[in-house]
Amino acid sequence: MTPEPTPPVSLRGEPRLQLLHISKRYPAVLANEDVSLVVQPGEIHAVLGENGAGKSTLMKVIYGAVKADMGEIMWNGRQVDIPDPAAARALGIGMVFQHFSLFETLTVVENIALSLGGEFDLATLAVKVKEVSQRYGLPLDPLRHVHSLSVGERQRVEIVRCLLQNPQLLILDEPTSVLTPQAVRKLFETLRQLASEGVSILYISHKLDEIRELCERATVMRGGRVTGEADPRQESSASLARMMIGRELPHCEAPLFDGERKPLLEIRSLSREPEDAFGTRLTDIALTVHSGEVVGIAGISGNGQAELLAALSGETPVAREMVHLCGEAVGHRDAGARRDRGLSFVPEERLGRGAVPAMSLADNALLTAHREGLVRHGMRRFAAAREFAQRCIERFDVRCGGSSALARSLSGGNLQKFIVGREIMQTPKVMIVAQPTWGVDVGASAFLRQTLLDLSRSGVGVLVISEELEELFEICDRIAVLAGGRLSPAVPRGQTNAEAIGLAMSGLFAQPTPERAHAA
């Protein structure tokens, strides 16, 4: 173990952390400009802002991952220099990153041991990990390999890893996006408890309701500058949103669909053993998505989401009759053959799955949109691919360096807009989207949701798998829950609520359902 962090020697009333006039310029952008921020001991402080507002850069400055060009950092009343994350950890600063920094080939406990440094005993550490994870309602098996964990589970590893280091300041970057409402409650209890023990918390989120519930103070950023400070408990979500994006928060509009309602995607008693020893077995899943509707599947990652998506997309083909696309049994066909029949799919992993990181956007357009005349006689049509990418960039407002920009140079939200755009521009009959707005800022999220809604109202069947309940309630006509590899019946949005869905997420839905009873 590392030596205990410096005990809080600060005099009473000395702020835990003070940032004075921090500026950071990147070659192309000014990420932070004259940012000042004060966090008191035991304070839960929100940092609000859209993607690109400079929140992440600011947090990286505090955590030592990025060096500020100007400005000072005061820690417990002393001026400090934080050259790297090790120094930050030595001071007692812990951070849960939005993008995870875990070694896939190692187990959970080995990953945690690595970040703690020094000598360790894996067995004792595993027990500690288990303790902490249970205490904070973040169930985790310390001996599992990280590559077999879902995104949600990986985030739990990151949170537990920080908590093990007894931090004085904990930075959380969008921590609740992968939790059930009940687990969010539990996390908030944990955070409040930590705060009452004197730990300061910097909480980055775009969920305004959560911030109003949890945080005592909020610093709002826009375009790299601080645009306001507020007591979120005194503000409304609308007023916070105004400070954040400089205008009213857009609302999704879900008009009625007046076309013919016919089944487009049918999942018939789909069961599948996992390929991976730690994967989830899918049991008797049944669901129908019709034209003109958005169907949502709620649930936490690791409950069969990855397996179900792979079975639906065709990445891991299943038995022929288990998946029907526009009336045709396609369960045995691969992803390409299903795409030929009108399926589009946006995966959870954008880099490396939805897009090739080292290729340009034009080349990435070709990945799935080669059906749109980008290939002739087996030869690539470079101009057509560039033009397709350019149209996608314009229509879906992708902020990037043009169609020749590498996919990996885009921010998560912009790459997502590109991938969603690429899939929509192929005029699919069925569109499956996983975690559509994961890590995407508020403005872009609203845009993406509206896009999916509009798509469905044009007669497309849209299936959304998301961990964000708010999102599902905003856009879905019907919602089902995937828990433990079983799917609950899809219920019209009006007939359910967050509480009921949350319960179903824990696996407590009535079964067998009538729908399944007659199938059996």
Place this chain on the structure above:
Amino acid sequence: MLLEPRATPSRWMSYAAPVLAILLTLSVGALLFLALGIDPHEAFHVFFIKPLADANGWSELLLKAAPLILIAQGLAIGFRARIFNIGAEGQLIMGAIFGGGVAIAFPESQSAWLLPAMVLAGALGGALWGAIPALLKTRFNAEETLTTLMLAYVANFILSWLVSDPWRDPAGMNFPQSVMFGDAALFSMLFDGLRLNTSVFITAAAVLLFWLFVSKSFLSYQVTVGGLAPQAARYAGFPASRTVWLSLVLSGLTAGLAGIGEVAGPVGQLNLNISPGYGYAAIIVAWIGRLHPVGIVFSGLLMALIYLGGEAAQMALQTPAAITGIFQGMLLFFLLACDVFIDFRLRKPLEKRRAAALAKKRATA
């Protein structure tokens, strides 16, 4: 520890790396000659300048470069897809056996169709020898690095058996070799008195075809995606097995063509010395050529020059034969080392040390 990833890969470095690798190879080579008591200046002259002093030198250069370039074109397709065929030597030998077998089966033939038939058979033999690892990989998920290499030994043993027993030249004084091929079974010479023959046009055509394939075809794009991001290939529905088959069969085919180029060219028969390791050297050629069809032409010429220089140095300076392999090995070694700097850069060590010291001071304070 002192490396950090670059935000974007350095374009400059991707061109500079081969040049840097050549310079490093030359510097270490100079030290090596010094250690052997040879004046490096003279050694390099013998190694790199003298072989190209006359027409014969250039003919020999092209004669050796042609098979290297041909094989490397095929290998590069697989390497882009992260399919590592390291047994091109075996596929070359199989090509030679199949093609040579045709010549041996029709010893009296004067037909103009004999040579084309040999070329076809050679291509087929190499492709077949590449198809076996492809089958093993797609069927049983057997690592192609192992199977291709092992099959190279198998091919060598088959050749050894053939020329020692069924195909041995009865008039050959019991040497393990076949009869010499007739004129109709040989590529014709391009110039009087020089060994360079028309098989060089096969390589020239291959360069053009591979350039077209790599830069323009959708299939090559799919193969490249499979190598860069296997999950994305699966997501898009590009079958992984097709990539395996394509890479291994194609690289086997080019190696088989190179094999027939040797036995129907300078060697003129089947014997145990039909290739001075072209199949292995072509791996280096492919990498140094950046897996690019045109880059491979240059790196193939360079590697051929090292072969020639090695031979010249053996004769003029009495250096051991291993000097050729040492130079080829160093070149690959330094290239791979320099390649690291395309995606990574050195972190300023001073800043790092200061940071570590600071962190330590704080932890103990």
